[in-house]
Amino acid sequence: MGNNVAITVGGSQGNFELNVFKPMMIHNLLHSIRLLTDSCTTFRTKCVEGLEPVEENIAAHLENSLMLVTALNNHIGYDKAAKIAKNAHEKGLTLRASALELEYLTNEEFDAWVRPEEMTGPRSPN
Amino acid sequence: MADVRIEADTMGELEVPADKYYGCQTARSLINFDIGDDTMPIGVIRAFGVLKQAAAKTNVALKQLDPKVGDLIIAASQEVLDNCLDEHFPLRVWQTGSGTQSNMNANEVIANRAIELAGGVMGSKSPVHPNDHVNRAQSSNDTFPTAMHIAAAEAITHNLLPSVRELRDALSVKADAWKDIVKIGRTHLMDAVPLTLGQEASGWVAQLDADLRRIDFALDDLFELALGGTAVGTGLNTHPLFAQMVADEIANITGLSFCSAENKFAQLAAHDAVVAASGALNTLAVSLMKIANDVRWLGSGPRCGFGELALPANEPGSSIMPG
Numbered sequence: 001m002g003n004n005v006a007i008t009v010g011g012s013q014g015n016f017e018l019n020v021f022k023p024m025m026i027h028n029l030l031h032s033i034r035l036l037t038d039s040c041t042t043f044r045t046k047c048v049e050g051l052e053p054v055e056e057n058i059a060a061h062l063e064n065s066l067m068l069v070t071a072l073n074n075h076i077g078y079d080k081a082a083k084i085a086k087n088a089h090e091k092g093l094t095l096r097a098s099a100l101e102l103e104y105l106t107n108e109e110f111d112a113w114v115r116p117e118e119m120t121g122p123r124s125p126n
Numbered sequence: 127m128a129d130v131r132i133e134a135d136t137m138g139e140l141e142v143p144a145d146k147y148y149g150c151q152t153a154r155s156l157i158n159f160d161i162g163d164d165t166m167p168i169g170v171i172r173a174f175g176v177l178k179q180a181a182a183k184t185n186v187a188l189k190q191l192d193p194k195v196g197d198l199i200i201a202a203s204q205e206v207l208d209n210c211l212d213e214h215f216p217l218r219v220w221q222t223g224s225g226t227q228s229n230m231n232a233n234e235v236i237a238n239r240a241i242e243l244a245g246g247v248m249g250s251k252s253p254v255h256p257n258d259h260v261n262r263a264q265s266s267n268d269t270f271p272t273a274m275h276i277a278a279a280e281a282i283t284h285n286l287l288p289s290v291r292e293l294r295d296a297l298s299v300k301a302d303a304w305k306d307i308v309k310i311g312r313t314h315l316m317d318a319v320p321l322t323l324g325q326e327a328s329g330w331v332a333q334l335d336a337d338l339r340r341i342d343f344a345l346d347d348l349f350e351l352a353l354g355g356t357a358v359g360t361g362l363n364t365h366p367l368f369a370q371m372v373a374d375e376i377a378n379i380t381g382l383s384f385c386s387a388e389n390k391f392a393q394l395a396a397h398d399a400v401v402a403a404s405g406a407l408n409t410l411a412v413s414l415m416k417i418a419n420d421v422r423w424l425g426s427g428p429r430c431g432f433g434e435l436a437l438p439a440n441e442p443g444s445s446i447m448p449g
Contacts, residue, residue, distance in 0.1 A: 001408055004405065011400060011404075017395050018224060019223075023166065026170055026273075026277060027164060030278065032411070036289075038289075043293060043414070043418065044289075044292055044293040047438060051300060051436070053436075054435065058308075058310075062310045120308060
């Protein structure tokens, strides 16, 4: 990114029939090509290929999240859903406990509506 | 002194190292531009070998150069393009802004190596003259931009693009493997609605796909060459067919789709193609930073961070914190 700034300045400074920032421009361009080439290779071999998901942490964060409440928008409306989330946040409750305490829905409705695996794409209403 | 020889140019005589092929103008540049220690990249030196050889072949074909002299230049420039004579190219990046001295460096090295191959005396400029023969139908002002494009296009094609594609493919494998892992999304660093880890990684893959398209697009501009424009873009001192034929020859030597630029004035006076290529690389760097930061954050921990990704353990990491 720094090389790009210098190349931009050099490229903007041609006068009449000749630009005279040529050596710096090609030096910086080749430097960037080399750095990016090597970075992509080492990033792949030393990091990306060995990446593994830590599924228990991923699941714990998912379950703790209050934003699963968004799934309720289409059933009880944004305002009630927001109250469930705020109530849960203030009292340290789960979304389910908060929803039941406020009596906005039943245990069965919660199970049917709050399903993270069904929240990862568009879904036609039924 | 046995370790120097005397060479002459239009400014007079100068001592040059006996074991180097370069001559007066290179030696003068070392004195006048004793600035820093960044030397001309070897990709540019190879590119000069490519274009000098292509020019000699073209000049012979157009009957503008004695075939015997041409053969000597072709043989000497082959050694330059194979990067066998890199030690004879000592010049700094911080020289005249047109790269004139690097062009003369190439002319001097190829001429003296050709003279040596012919059994002549280095520095005698006979039977091969650096300006009249090696630089025939050329100027620094069209050779250096041509070398810039050759060097950049070769590095991008042979090194950068394969490396980016391999990274893209490795991320794509992960995106597929992680397609059923539902995780929490984060916007403004705050909890958001869920997505799959595969969806998150597919965004990284798409960024790199777009980067590859942008680099390919920039490459098309780099394939256009200035050679044949000579000093100001008019083509003074060249045969009418030189520009087209020399570009074809460069394409032939490199195996890349080089062609003669329609307008040589722009190629000498501006380097918009280099700026555009740099812009494409800049965007790639931005994408890589985003992807790498996501991986860093998701891999933070192991006990006090997000801890959603486990990164390979490559090194100890800290000199004071054990583990």
